[in-house]
Amino acid sequence: MALPGFRDFYPDDCAFRNALFAKWREVAHRYGFVEYDGPPLEPLDLFTKKSGQEIVTQLYNFKDKGDREVALRPEMTPTLARLVTARHKDFKKPLKWFSIPQVFRYERQQRGRLREHYQFNCDIIGEAGLEADIELIALVIDTLRAFGLTEKDFVVRLSDRQFWTDFMNAHGVPEDQRYAFIQAVDKSERETREKTAEKLGPLAEEVFTVLEKGAASERLDTVETGLRHRGLQDYVKRDFTVVRGLAYYTGVVFEVFDRSGEFRAIAGGGRYDALLKNLGDVDLPALGFGMGDVVLGEILKAKQWSPWKFPHLKAFLLIADEQFRPQAMRLLQELRYIYAIDYSFQPAKVGKQFQLAEERGCTVAIIIDQQIESGVVEVKDLATRAQSKVSLAEGGLALFLQELEAKNQRKQCGLPEEESPSS
Amino acid sequence: MALPGFRDFYPDDCAFRNALFAKWREVAHRYGFVEYDGPPLEPLDLFTKKSGQEIVTQLYNFKDKGDREVALRPEMTPTLARLVTARHKDFKKPLKWFSIPQVFRYERQQRGRLREHYQFNCDIIGEAGLEADIELIALVIDTLRAFGLTEKDFVVRLSDRQFWTDFMNAHGVPEDQRYAFIQAVDKSERETREKTAEKLGPLAEEVFTVLEKGAASERLDTVETGLRHRGLQDYVKRDFTVVRGLAYYTGVVFEVFDRSGEFRAIAGGGRYDALLKNLGDVDLPALGFGMGDVVLGEILKAKQWSPWKFPHLKAFLLIADEQFRPQAMRLLQELRYIYAIDYSFQPAKVGKQFQLAEERGCTVAIIIDQQIESGVVEVKDLATRAQSKVSLAEGGLALFLQELEAKNQRKQCGLPEEESPSS
Structure with missing residues (x-):
């Protein structure tokens, strides 16, 4: 038996997995992205430096025979940051890089929740302009279209994390309450109005107005116009509840969902302009998204998508x-x-x-x-x-x-x- | 910095690596092999069961947060055996399966010796006849030919492990000396005649005769004839020093070397008919080979082979x-x-x-x-x-x-x- 949460890939499963990878690569290449990869095992502090000590409870970490603290990678961004900051001078900006790592998390085992999955990671580094945000969102849309999915099947929920930062600044939300504020907005869709109101206190009404009626955002206007020029306007919807839990996002953020609402998020990402500076002391704006193979695979199987396979025996x-x-x-x-x-x-x-x-x-x-x-x-x-x-x-x-x-x-x-x- | 012995794949390195993978897949598919894969992390006892406790010193092993003894896979065969024995009734024999796993060994660090590499593994399971040995050896040859290498560049050294077992039986070599005997034959090429003679004792002269003049082997005759039918006779050479160190080989074995002698072995394999029975109590004959990406990569780079890349930007x-x-x-x-x-x-x-x-x-x-x-x-x-x-x-x-x-x-x-x- 494989370890709990780990998958075996018998030939049919492997053909399906490889068909996903092939499509991911094909679309990334059409967009001018090049592939990179890093080791699945990294020094532990690469991950704690980005996410704090809390992450260790979710890692496969250990001491190797040379007494080094190491861990299986739980995500690709720290490795990307390491690669880019080490050699950024060797590459013309903007970088358009993608990877398809297998990533690992020791999660409490629940209803078939996996402890490993593959993740299509696409990042643009070194471009501060919104044109990069548009390109990245077009890529996530075209990736799903390449599998035959249409605007009837999925939607990209667009939001502006900076809008909420400005909002908190304007209302004087103290630093130590900001994480809780963002979490309350994030969860507002799944929790009762009362519960959210309780968490938000005196700001509740104003937040609800934004969530229900929207708010002005020049950033989102520009992104939406750019997507309209590409004929992709029907794939996106403004939704200020999307804030992405992670602390490091700074600008436009997005999550991609199945229209039916049956599945977890297909993909998510956004702009994280300060991260490379914090992790590697290299000041480069950046943005990216991740798309896992599990939810996408479930959706395609539900739609009876039959994968393009490697040439059959002829x-x-x-x-x-x-x-x-x-x-x-x-x-x-x-x-x-x-x-x-x-x-x-x-x-x-x-x-x-x-x-x-x-x-x-x-x-x-x-x-x-x-x-x-x-x-x-x-x-x-x-x-x-x-x-x-x-x-x-x-x-x-x-x-x-x-x-x-x-x-x-x-x-x-x-x-x-x-x-x-x-x- | 990546951990010592682990590689980063910047875009050019990644394109080269992926080009190797693509060729491997292409040739395997041409031969009717299908791809499978398993988890990089497996229960520790999967590996000790095959190789004994000694292997633990070379593993990346640890206890996970659920107190399970686990290890990064050092090779693919135990996983293959696990997959096949668990579901062998679901598949028509013979199976022709391949995989391209990344494998990990904690080796003492020396002159850039790596602690991970990728390995093209091809196995045929459920076929006792020598036609399968011929097919497997033709595959290893055509794989290298697909990279533009010819009979001037490499040679498959063919040997018969069963010949040596019969030899030891005929001369009454006791069980507890057989491993040492096989090791002495294996090392005879790299050690002085005196040293080998000392190890072999009274059998030395007879062994040297076999190594120098060859010996009769119907098995090898059949394999060579089969390869001649396919026009591949110039790629092979009989060489009884090849015994493959590993204990589980039972029939025809082979190693592939660069003709120049500059590089370590490119690939190696052979028949291991008893292994599935020992590991999983399923009695299926089997044979296979492994080819790493590192030595092959060095050879191709020395020959300035420029990898086929994914479609360039057009x-x-x-x-x-x-x-x-x-x-x-x-x-x-x-x-x-x-x-x-x-x-x-x-x-x-x-x-x-x-x-x-x-x-x-x-x-x-x-x-x-x-x-x-x-x-x-x-x-x-x-x-x-x-x-x-x-x-x-x-x-x-x-x-x-x-x-x-x-x-x-x-x-x-x-x-x-x-x-x-x-x-």
């Missing part, structure tokens, strides 16, 4: 006459240069080999019998059952498979069958 | 007139559906934007100025400096970019420039 080499196995193996070797080919290790009846071909998801069988002595094989399309004699001379088989593949693709795309030029 | 959206930024952003959004497009967050002079485009590796610039009002943009090929007016109507720009891309690809492949049908 052909099965069916050895109908064992005496030609050596020639079959030579052909196998040639074809595998381009195609995915499987075959039976052991001699088996033709019918059994056809069955094996279908079990392995092959779409075509190449049948090896005595005709191979005159350079010919039979090729059977396993979908249509059509069978053809194909010459092995001058790459004829590779060409034949190519045409078959193109025909199948046209069919999958709903295109009409094309007459081949020669017919 | 186009730069150059905003020559800021008043058209909104239209530019709409175009950006449309094009990113297919292409990788970057742009400047901030208004900048045209010359500076061209410079940025080149820094980001863009091969083409799409220039936005007032012509966009009549549905036209200028497109500049940054390699040839050729500039064209392109209409935005009816997907004209996407088509133009497609043709440009095809032209560039023909050039990269050394093909002659093709006249477009319309000219």
